[in-house]
Amino acid sequence: MSQTRTLAEVCTLFTTAPPADRVAAVARAALSQCSPRAQCPMYLSALNKAVSEELPPFATDSYCDIYRGAAADGNWLAVSLMTNAEREGDGATRLWSLAACSDNRREQQLLKRHAVDESRHALHYLALLDLCFPDTVAPSFRAELDQLSPGYSMDQALVAVPGSPYARTPSIDDFAQMNIAEIRTTLHHVMQRLAIAQHCPADNLAKATAILDSLLGDELYHVSYTALLIERRSRDAERDRLPAIFCKRLRDFNRITSEELERRNFDS
Numbered sequence: 001m002s003q004t005r006t007l008a009e010v011c012t013l014f015t016t017a018p019p020a021d022r023v024a025a026v027a028r029a030a031l032s033q034c035s036p037r038a039q040c041p042m043y044l045s046a047l048n049k050a051v052s053e054e055l056p057p058f059a060t061d062s063y064c065d066i067y068r069g070a071a072a073d074g075n076w077l078a079v080s081l082m083t084n085a086e087r088e089g090d091g092a093t094r095l096w097s098l099a100a101c102s103d104n105r106r107e108q109q110l111l112k113r114h115a116v117d118e119s120r121h122a123l124h125y126l127a128l129l130d131l132c133f134p135d136t137v138a139p140s141f142r143a144e145l146d147q148l149s150p151g152y153s154m155d156q157a158l159v160a161v162p163g164s165p166y167a168r169t170p171s172i173d174d175f176a177q178m179n180i181a182e183i184r185t186t187l188h189h190v191m192q193r194l195a196i197a198q199h200c201p202a203d204n205l206a207k208a209t210a211i212l213d214s215l216l217g218d219e220l221y222h223v224s225y226t227a228l229l230i231e232r233r234s235r236d237a238e239r240d241r242l243p244a245i246f247c248k249r250l251r252d253f254n255r256i257t258s259e260e261l262e263r264r265n266f267d268s
């Protein structure tokens with residue numbers, strides 16, 4: 001991303017890109033944020049091949065139209081923000097276990113930071129709920145919602161959640177799944193941003209936009225750091241496997257997204 005381009009402009013870039021290029025546009029924007037600018041040719045080639053084999057539903061105009069229709073209802077958007085908070089908290093817990101089990105110090109620190117980010121995002125979504133829909137959630141229930149964030153911080157010791165399927169050493173396949181999930185979250189963010197602008201009281205919009213900018217910056221970072229890890233692991237050993245991993249995992253995500261779409265579920 002160019003230094004002069006604002007995050008709002010980046011969102012416009014994603015929405016105006018042709019659907020077939022939307023996923024790659026997110027990946028390129030994320031990598032352009034890295035300093036020095038990152039080149040990940042094997043990663044980008046595998047991602048593009050997967051998209052060309054099966055266009056993700058979350059990159060299509062009809063998906064955006066369905067989201068816009070659902071989000072016109074303020075109650076729906078309020079519930080969606082709470083569900084986002086829940087998913088961010090769950091994601092943080094999974095990442096915490098993966099980080100705890102990583103056998104690579106650098107990857108471990110990156111995963112730990114990612115878990116801390118998602119833990120904070122759970123609270124960000126609740127803050128958006130407060131700003132967009134003030135006084136609509138009963139105070140006692142609102143206080144309970146804060147528990148959706150596991151409250152991780154970088155100075156906490158990593159411990160795998162006993163019995164978690166994520167209490168295992170992370171693989172390139174895990175990083176590919178995370179990368180696709182983060183791209184989908186980024187595209188959801190763009191849709192959500194427009195819906196929030198429609199529902200948020202004018203006095204609260206500047207605060208809401210600052211939170212949205214922080215979320216978008218983090219999600220783009222999650223796309224770029226996983227892309228860099230995938231590229232490095234491919235260079236070391238797993239180059240031949242990468243296109244097949246991306247094709248399979250994107251197909252999986254597309255199926256999950258289509259099932260969620262039937263339930264009008266568009267969460268991160």
Ligand SMILES: [Fe+2]
Pocket residue numbers: 088117118121185219268
């Ligand atoms: Fe997040």
Ligand SMILES: [Fe+2]
Pocket residue numbers: 118182185218219222
């Ligand atoms: Fe993320």
